[in-house]
Amino acid sequence: MFTLPQYTAPDFNESGFEAAPSVLTSPAPGDGLLPDNFYATTIYPEYFKIENTWQLINAPRMDCAVVIRSGMPFAVEARRVRKGEAVVIGRKEDLSNGVFIHYDAFKESSSGKVQHFAFRTGKSRESSYSRDYDQLYDILRHDREHGSIVWVLGPAVAFDFDARRSMSGLIEHGYVDALFAGNALATHDLEAGLFNTGLGQDIYTKELYYNGHYHHLETINRVRGAGSIEDFVVQNGMADGIISSCVKKKVPFVLAGSIRDDGPLPGVIGNVYDAQDAMRQHIMKATTVIALATQLHTIAAGNMTPSWQKCADGRLRPVYFYTVDISEFAVGKLHDRGSLSVNSIVTNVQDFLINAARSLGVI
Known part of the structure; x- marks a missing residue:
């Protein structure tokens, strides 16, 4: 019976999350324009600390700006950003800009020991499918x-x-x-x-x-x-x-x-x-x-x-x-x-x- 892998939610009560600042934003300088040092989204679950509360991004999509609307973060294509909107800035991935990227959200445990040198780790016409x-x-x-x-x-x-x-x-x-x-x-x-x-x-x-x-x-x-x-x-x-x-x-x-x-x-x-x-x-x-x-x-x-x-x-x-x-x-x-x-x-x-x-x- 197929079951979906469990999502491992972050524990925002941990000290690193508690100590992290809220996100910084800068107004979009024009329609379809992003401020300097704008943050760009990934494919993973992303959380943004807004008014001391971690919020999951809405409408996720890679390579988008993050616009704060009514206190919530939204992934917005650059062409859709409007002048004056609050755009998240900062590109670090260590919580210091109020952003958490959950890379291992669905990571499943592997059997056996990890071996760093091994054959047939890629996908090709010779792979077993x-x-x-x-x-x-x-x-x-x-x-x-x-x-x-x-x-x-x-x-x-x-x-x-x-x-x-x-x-x-x-x-x-x-x-x-x-x-x-x-x-x-x-x-x-x-x-x-x-x-x-x-x-x-x-x-x-x-x-x-x-x-x-x-x-x-x-x-x-x-x-x-x-x-x-x-x-x-x-x-x-x-x-x-x-x-x-x-x-x-x-x-x-x-x-x-x-x-x-x-x-x-x-x-x-x-x-x-x-x-x-x-x-x-x-x-x-x-x-x-x-x-x-x-x-x-x-x-x-x-x-x-x-x-x-x-x-x-x-x-x-x-x-x-x-x-x-x-x-x-x-x-x-x-x-x-x-x-x-x-x-x-x-x-x-x-x-x-x-x-x-x-x-x-x-x-």
């Missing part, structure tokens, strides 16, 4: 009932018949609470529904269709003619596929545009900051995030995902973040960008999805 898979399936079963699961998908997911069917099955069986992708994933998934192709190649036999390079453009044009993705799915009676399953199950999807997009489909968000805001609404509730074969969207989601989440009963729990890609470079990139709690799996994402769907009994 059996335990990672089993843990992930346990987490998904738990969070289907007690959390919020966000998937971040690249178009490769729609280029294979069984992978597409597997992702659809996960949506249909409640393992997806929100989906992030770009114009390409939605386009090629809908293309597969119309023509059984991805960029003109049969998603099962890999046969190349004559004039198949028109299929995605034809798909975009038809969806634009329908007025919206939702109306297109209904009008065409599309019974299978990732996007149609989202529409059927009322699972929200955020499609963030890029400079290379064809079309794009209606509903694709062209302004990157509007797309960021739309993604953030779901990430603020996420307890598990799984990113498949999309480096830029993965980093975008990772940069706004904290390592923890507050439950309805006020307890803190970890946020599980998985990134899956056949490229070792791609899965390592997120860790390098500050998402230190990410769990990376190096494998073909299509095989990963099929195994996950079978293990969870959705296909």
Whole structure:
């Protein structure tokens, strides 16, 4: 039976916490501007001493300023800070600036002695992932009932018949609470529904269709003619596929545009900051995030995902973040960008999805 690791709350009665000063703030010099020596947030639980009381940060996110509003600390993107707001300053991590970063909030004891020199401590195509898979399936079963699961998908997911069917099955069986992708994933998934192709190649036999390079453009044009993705799915009676399953199950999807997009489909968000805001609404509730074969969207989601989440009963729990890609470079990139709690799996994402769907009994 899967159980969440216990959160070890800090004891603020200890002398170090008692002796620490309250945070210092400085007014923002202008809209979207931060004062000198501003404090920037991390992915970990962070506490700020305000009027001699330690307060947990609200709306956590990495690389944000901390603004004190009504006596409470909030993580605020620099672009959202307004002139005159009280911004926390000071960059020390020894309590001397009234800030405590709880790095070991969910640390579990390890078995055996720690050995500083050892082989196979990283993640590569040679790593064993059996335990990672089993843990992930346990987490998904738990969070289907007690959390919020966000998937971040690249178009490769729609280029294979069984992978597409597997992702659809996960949506249909409640393992997806929100989906992030770009114009390409939605386009090629809908293309597969119309023509059984991805960029003109049969998603099962890999046969190349004559004039198949028109299929995605034809798909975009038809969806634009329908007025919206939702109306297109209904009008065409599309019974299978990732996007149609989202529409059927009322699972929200955020499609963030890029400079290379064809079309794009209606509903694709062209302004990157509007797309960021739309993604953030779901990430603020996420307890598990799984990113498949999309480096830029993965980093975008990772940069706004904290390592923890507050439950309805006020307890803190970890946020599980998985990134899956056949490229070792791609899965390592997120860790390098500050998402230190990410769990990376190096494998073909299509095989990963099929195994996950079978293990969870959705296909």
